[in-house]
Amino acid sequence: xxxxxxxxxxxxxxxxxxxxxxxxxxxxxxxxxxxxxxxxxxxxxxxxxxxxxxxxxxxxxxxxxxxxxxxxxxxxxxxxxxxxxxxxxxxxxxxxxxxxxxxxxxxxxxxxxxxxxxxxxxxxxxxxxxxxxxxxxxxxxxxxxxxxxxxxxxxxxxxxxxxxxxxxxxxxxxxxxxxxxxxxxxxxxxxxxxxxxxxxxxxxxxxxxxxxxxxx
Amino acid sequence: xxxxxxxxxxxxxxxxxxxxxxxxxxxxxxxxxxxxxxxxxxxxxxxxxxxxxxxxxxxxxxxxxxxxxxxxxxxxxxxxxxxxxxxxxxxxxxxxxxxxxxxxxxxxxxxxxxxxxxxxxxxxxxxxxxxxxxxxxxxxxxxxxxxxxxxxxxxxxxxxxxxxxxxxxxxxxxxxxxxxxxxxxxxxxxxxxxxxxxxxxxxxxxxxxxxxxx
Numbered sequence: 113x114x115x116x117x118x119x120x121x122x123x124x125x126x127x128x129x130x131x132x133x134x135x136x137x138x139x140x141x142x143x144x145x146x147x148x149x150x151x152x153x154x155x156x157x158x159x160x161x162x163x164x165x166x167x168x169x170x171x172x173x174x175x176x177x178x179x180x181x182x183x184x185x186x187x188x189x190x191x192x193x194x195x196x197x198x199x200x201x202x203x204x205x206x207x208x209x210x211x212x213x214x215x216x217x218x219x220x221x222x223x224x225x226x227x228x229x230x231x232x233x234x235x236x237x238x239x240x241x242x243x244x245x246x247x248x249x250x251x252x253x254x255x256x257x258x259x260x261x262x263x264x265x266x267x268x269x270x271x272x273x274x275x276x277x278x279x280x281x282x283x284x285x286x287x288x289x290x291x292x293x294x295x296x297x298x299x300x301x302x303x304x305x306x307x308x309x310x311x312x313x314x315x316x317x318x319x320x321x322x323x324x325x326x327x328x
Numbered sequence: 329x330x331x332x333x334x335x336x337x338x339x340x341x342x343x344x345x346x347x348x349x350x351x352x353x354x355x356x357x358x359x360x361x362x363x364x365x366x367x368x369x370x371x372x373x374x375x376x377x378x379x380x381x382x383x384x385x386x387x388x389x390x391x392x393x394x395x396x397x398x399x400x401x402x403x404x405x406x407x408x409x410x411x412x413x414x415x416x417x418x419x420x421x422x423x424x425x426x427x428x429x430x431x432x433x434x435x436x437x438x439x440x441x442x443x444x445x446x447x448x449x450x451x452x453x454x455x456x457x458x459x460x461x462x463x464x465x466x467x468x469x470x471x472x473x474x475x476x477x478x479x480x481x482x483x484x485x486x487x488x489x490x491x492x493x494x495x496x497x498x499x500x501x502x503x504x505x506x507x508x509x510x511x512x513x514x515x516x517x518x519x520x521x522x523x524x525x526x527x528x529x530x531x532x533x534x535x536x537x538x539x540x541x542x
Binding site: 122123126127130131133134137138141142144145148149152156220245246247252 | 392393394396397400401404405407408411412415416418419420422429430433
């Protein structure tokens with residue numbers, strides 16, 4: 113290495129050039145992979161909708177216009193780019209429930225999840241974490257821990273959900289995963305915030321359109 | 329430094345200086361993602377990409393990198409390759425990416441990679457650096473695959489997701505949990521140490537008979 117006569121300027125220049133090239137490479141790969149990654153995300157969301165609303169055979173997207181939920185009008189099979197909720201229907205077109213995407217900060221980074229609620233808005237019937245970067249082996253149990261995920265199959269939403277240590281004694285409680293308390297609380301916080309935002313709207317929607325054939 | 333051929337640079341990482349079994353480097357991913365053979369293979373492939381790419385670039389740039397900021401430069405280069413690997417995997421194999429989670433991003437801090445830049449790539453020609461990186465990567469991938477296969481067979485009764493023993497097999501669940509990783513690695517290290525010692529014993533009497541007598 114010919115670094116004997118190195119001056120600070122040369123060190124700065126090397127790091128500056130390295131940083132610039134690195135930045136360009138990162139932006140480049142981000143732009144190249146973006147469409148594909150977004151398509152993968154949409155497919156994962158689509159599949160998750162049918163898991164959190166158990167038994168659903170078709171779904172329809174709804175977006176907010178003038179503080180009300182209206183059907184999303186886009187090409188068949190495309191998902192809205194804006195915030196949306198998804199209604200799930202059975203074969204006969206009867207409304208089974210809603211799948212609501214929600215996100216919020218976790219321990220490390222944003223946690224994105226999807227959860228299902230009954231048409232009445234009283235109970236959460238399923239929850240799935242779509243994306244998270246919680247600590248491997250601890251916080252990431254919120255995606256994998258079977259007992260934790262099962263506690264969202266029939267969970268009352270009023271009063272607001274709380275995560276407790278040990279066995280839940282009330283219908284609005286979930287058992288926080290030991291070693292992943294912060295991540296468990298984050299999931300509960302995300303759900304409560306999302307419920308406050310969406311529940312009255314989806315209940316109103318369910319009442320106004322009890323029967324609707326979900327065609328798209 | 330002893331003069332070595334390109335073939336020797338390549339071969340040493342496979343066995344004699346295997347990163348996991350001999351140097352005991354990169355143990356975090358080696359333990360964490362080896363609960364199935366396919367995860368182990370994906371981690372091995374991602375690490376290979378990052379290690380070979382970084383080694384080539386560092387060897388090409390070795391005369392321009394001021395030695396005071398070399399480690400920082402190595403990390404910038406490695407982090408760039410890791411980001412490329414992260415996004416590519418997310419685009420091409422989302423299921424594997426979700427399974428490996430944060431461990432792809434954590435390749436940045438895999439000490440095998442920084443170690444090869446400091447110990448080898450920054451002092452050798454690009455050809456030798458790539459040979460060394462390939463050997464080390466294959467050695468690393470081999471170690472991960474061995475761990476992953478043993479753990480998946482015992483812990484899930486399957487290999488690459490294909491069930492081996494039929495529905496009556498009772499999986500040994502602890503093998504796919506973190507303790508299984510430590511158990512498997514510990515036993516493999518013992519086997520490696522045993523083989524090595526036997527090889528040494530076989531060579532030593534001929535080479536240094538006096539020391540053994542003392």
